Amino acid sequence: MNPPSRRSGGGTLAAACLAIMVSQIANVAPAPINGTIQESLGADGVALAWVTSAFLLPTAILELSFGVLGDLLGRRRVLIGGTAVLAAGALVSGSAHGVHQLWAGQALAGIGAGALIPTSLAIAVAGATTAEERSRGVATWTLSMSLGTMLGVMVSGALAENVSWHASFYLVAPLAVLSLAVTALFARESKSPEGRSLDWPGQASIAVGMFALLYGIVEGAGNSWTAPRTIVALAAGVAGLVAFVLVERKVAAPMLHLAVFGIPAFSAAAVAAVIGMFSFLGSVYALSIRIGALQHKTGIHAAVFFVILQGVPCLLGPVLPRMMRRFGARRLVTGGLLLLAAGEFWLAALPVRDASLAVHVGPLLLEGIGFLFIVSAMTSAAIDAVPLSYTGMASAAISTARDFGMCIGPSIVSAVALSAAMGDLPGRLASAGTPAPQVAAATGAAGKGGPFAVLGIPGPPAEAALNALAHGFSVGLVLCAAASLLAALATALWLRESSERRVLAEVPAAA
Numbered sequence: 001m002n003p004p005s006r007r008s009g010g011g012t013l014a015a016a017c018l019a020i021m022v023s024q025i026a027n028v029a030p031a032p033i034n035g036t037i038q039e040s041l042g043a044d045g046v047a048l049a050w051v052t053s054a055f056l057l058p059t060a061i062l063e064l065s066f067g068v069l070g071d072l073l074g075r076r077r078v079l080i081g082g083t084a085v086l087a088a089g090a091l092v093s094g095s096a097h098g099v100h101q102l103w104a105g106q107a108l109a110g111i112g113a114g115a116l117i118p119t120s121l122a123i124a125v126a127g128a129t130t131a132e133e134r135s136r137g138v139a140t141w142t143l144s145m146s147l148g149t150m151l152g153v154m155v156s157g158a159l160a161e162n163v164s165w166h167a168s169f170y171l172v173a174p175l176a177v178l179s180l181a182v183t184a185l186f187a188r189e190s191k192s193p194e195g196r197s198l199d200w201p202g203q204a205s206i207a208v209g210m211f212a213l214l215y216g217i218v219e220g221a222g223n224s225w226t227a228p229r230t231i232v233a234l235a236a237g238v239a240g241l242v243a244f245v246l247v248e249r250k251v252a253a254p255m256l257h258l259a260v261f262g263i264p265a266f267s268a269a270a271v272a273a274v275i276g277m278f279s280f281l282g283s284v285y286a287l288s289i290r291i292g293a294l295q296h297k298t299g300i301h302a303a304v305f306f307v308i309l310q311g312v313p314c315l316l317g318p319v320l321p322r323m324m325r326r327f328g329a330r331r332l333v334t335g336g337l338l339l340l341a342a343g344e345f346w347l348a349a350l351p352v353r354d355a356s357l358a359v360h361v362g363p364l365l366l367e368g369i370g371f372l373f374i375v376s377a378m379t380s381a382a383i384d385a386v387p388l389s390y391t392g393m394a395s396a397a398i399s400t401a402r403d404f405g406m407c408i409g410p411s412i413v414s415a416v417a418l419s420a421a422m423g424d425l426p427g428r429l430a431s432a433g434t435p436a437p438q439v440a441a442a443t444g445a446a447g448k449g450g451p452f453a454v455l456g457i458p459g460p461p462a463e464a465a466l467n468a469l470a471h472g473f474s475v476g477l478v479l480c481a482a483a484s485l486l487a488a489l490a491t492a493l494w495l496r497e498s499s500e501r502r503v504l505a506e507v508p509a510a511a
Helices: 009-028 031-041 045-073 075-094 099-125 131-162 165-170 172-186 200-222 228-250 258-262 264-294 299-349 358-384 388-431 436-449 460-494 497-504
Strands: none
Touching: 009 045, 009 075, 009 099, 009 131, 009 172, 031 045, 031 099, 031 131, 031 165, 031 264, 031 299, 045 075, 045 099, 045 200, 045 264, 045 388, 075 099, 075 165, 075 172, 099 131, 099 358, 099 388, 131 165, 131 299, 131 358, 165 172, 200 228, 200 388, 228 258, 258 264, 258 388, 264 299, 264 358, 264 388, 264 460, 299 358, 299 460, 358 388, 388 436, 388 460, 436 460
């Protein structure tokens, strides 16, 4: 008689949740220590934005490709490989003594996360036989993402304060090894190779298109929209995505069945993913700058803010699947986006001099609960809207949309904030009665290193730069709130769950 296998549905879900948790820990490690990194490496606002974007850029680019590989080779195998790559990237980041090596390590870790995020979601719901089981799997996976964010900022902040910021990145490596071991020992293998193949033209065109487009957006937002390299990158990105659409319409086994975008629930979920996650991560980046670089909170004190943002909403975990079934995706996503917008408007109105935790609790809770509702409901809506055989593809597509929004969020918010701060700085210097020599010094420093460089000039220039930067990042938060409202309107009007079952049977034929 064969011994019972250690691999089970529960073990598979545990492996998936641990994988997304480790991925999120790696993702948010810089958030509470942006100020420390800025001081240690002398990085300006654009360089700091790239620390986050360097991770998210390859993640967003490669998720569709890893979704195909998981369906073909087995999701357990891809999960193991992605975890190993994530660990290697963490070691490179941890050993960095310059911003360029830090970017390289983040990019390598982002490649690993590109495998972990869609594959962990697909393997978490692959064994579900009912909509209720899928909703429970998605809710557990989403809660693990939030828990990873909470643990990541707590431990990252504590290590940066008591050891060094390098240790915040080193920590990810042993956690990734633990996740790899759990996946290897307890996760079941699952595949969906029917109708899937290594669509090399599609994978090449989507990789080139997304990389060029995201690079152009990040570079344009951070430096200049009219610079030749920005224009070339944006043009190449658009051309690559057009080529991808043309390829996917003709190949026999496309990596992304374009017909699924004819399903209202799937399309609305994709829109909510891009805009909502742009808004959320943009506001999180603004918060990290506010409490780190402007209010000079230590890593552990900054981490408390993020614990409230992502940890406290996790208390809703036991009732989240029930809420998803009772209220439906449209109400939950729309309500989550409205909560997110309210929290961002509230946070934008807080004076930068008021650094107490108490005044931040309200907006942080609104944002955290909104994020939990958005991610769980939009992910469930996207997966439930397609046939079961499309689970891997839907998981990769919605993850790509979500991480595309996250990738451009910090860069665009940083660009808008720094531009607004630069425009506001001369008026602040004048209203503070700054002596002419200090005005000249501040203007010269701002011309070379932006408003952050003026913070190092004692007296009125530093005060003026602080107020100008606070104003700039408040403008960035208002932009995030406006994006959340736009996404809420789109989902309220567009996400119609009642049509899902009617269209569901038409998708394979249309594809």
